Amino acid sequence: MERIVILSNTVGRQFEESIKTTAVREIGNIQVVSLLTSNECDYIKLVKKIAETSSHLFVDLEKKQPLDIKNIYDQKGNLYNSIYKAINKLNLSNKLNLYPIKMNDITVSATWKLLVSEFNDIAGLTFGLIGTGNIGSKLTSVLTESGVKMRCFNRDINKAIAVVNSVLLTKPAEVIASPQVVRKIEHTIINSSCLIIACSELTENLLDYISLIHGSFNIYLIGHSILHKNTLNKFKKADINVKRIDV
Numbered sequence: 001m002e003r004i005v006i007l008s009n010t011v012g013r014q015f016e017e018s019i020k021t022t023a024v025r026e027i028g029n030i031q032v033v034s035l036l037t038s039n040e041c042d043y044i045k046l047v048k049k050i051a052e053t054s055s056h057l058f059v060d061l062e063k064k065q066p067l068d069i070k071n072i073y074d075q076k077g078n079l080y081n082s083i084y085k086a087i088n089k090l091n092l093s094n095k096l097n098l099y100p101i102k103m104n105d106i107t108v109s110a111t112w113k114l115l116v117s118e119f120n121d122i123a124g125l126t127f128g129l130i131g132t133g134n135i136g137s138k139l140t141s142v143l144t145e146s147g148v149k150m151r152c153f154n155r156d157i158n159k160a161i162a163v164v165n166s167v168l169l170t171k172p173a174e175v176i177a178s179p180q181v182v183r184k185i186e187h188t189i190i191n192s193s194c195l196i197i198a199c200s201e202l203t204e205n206l207l208d209y210i211s212l213i214h215g216s217f218n219i220y221l222i223g224h225s226i227l228h229k230n231t232l233n234k235f236k237k238a239d240i241n242v243k244r245i246d247v
Contacts (some may be wrong), residue, residue, distance in 0.1 A: 001031050005050050008060035008103050009037045009079045019046060023246065037079070047086040059083050060103045074170045107222060107247045108138045112146070112197070114245060118218070119193065123147030123176070124158045128188025130154075130164040131200030134224060139198060140179050141167050150179035155203075157181065186212060199223030207231040213240055220245055 018040040025032045031173050033054075037046070050057055059080045080100055088092055115122055125148055129136055132154040140150050154160035160181045167179050182188055185204055188195055189212045197220065205228055206219075219235070221227065223243045226233075235242055 001026070001029050002030045003033060003054040004056045004058065005054045005066060006032065006034045006058045006101075006103075007062075007083065008035075008062075009039070016039065018042070043082045043086040044089065047083060047092065047096070047211065048090060051090070051092050055082070055095060056097050056099070058099045058101045061100045062102065062104065103247065104135050104138065107135055107245065108142055110136075110247050111139060111220065111222060111245050112142050114192075114220075114243075115143070116146075125149070125193045126151065128153070128182075128192040128195040129198060130185060130195065130202070131198035132160045132227070133199055133224075135196035136196075136200075137163040137166070138208065139196065140164070141170070144171060144175060144177050144179050147175075147177045149177045151182045151192060152179055153182050153185055153188050154215075157183065185209070189213060189217075190240060192217075194218040194220060196220045197222065197225040200225050202227070205231055207234055210238060210240075213238070217241070218243065223245075 003173045015038065016037075018038050020038075021033065022033040022036050023032075025034075047057075061080050080098075082096060087096055087098060097243045115127075119125060121147060122143070127143060127148050129140060130153050132152050133138065136152070136154075140152055140163055143150055152160045152164055164179045164181050185206075186209050189209055191201075194217065195206075199222055201224065207228070207230065218241045219227075221242065227242065232242060
């Protein structure tokens, strides 16, 4: 079985080890392993280990780590550059193929394609969104272009306002839909066709709003968004569709 490794990094989240396996998928005779690194990761050791079992390494280009002003040569936040240097230092460029990718853009594209395939013509529909961070903000822009009326919620309302304002400022007046900021999670559900939870760690239990959710309602979880097990079981009994979009 051929193994492909996908590598990205994170900031603001802690886990016990400097490298965390987030997913292992098998497609035919191909195994895809997704790894998440923290800024304590030793890239030399990591690359050496990967090269033992794989010849294909996809690395997220996005810079997520804070700059180390004491080190002007090898900023660990630049994951792709650090991996590239490690491969060259170990003389593995002929053995380990390095591919740059944009994980968030792939996730946004995959989400848009899934929504279009499930709702057919999405223009004129209303979607609720919880989380207006990197992925949520890009989704708001893409779905607004497609004519979707977005109801955007973020725990920091100023962040949601900034995202909505950026869409209003950058999209032409002829775009038929405009996103709006809502102040409560339940406002993303009422009279909406679906709810998208974009990389958001919910502090509230959506089960509290089950009376607002109709039978054909869809909930999409992106990134590290999670729902309580009890909530998932209740949603299943109520025929509320919950899907994870994991790229």
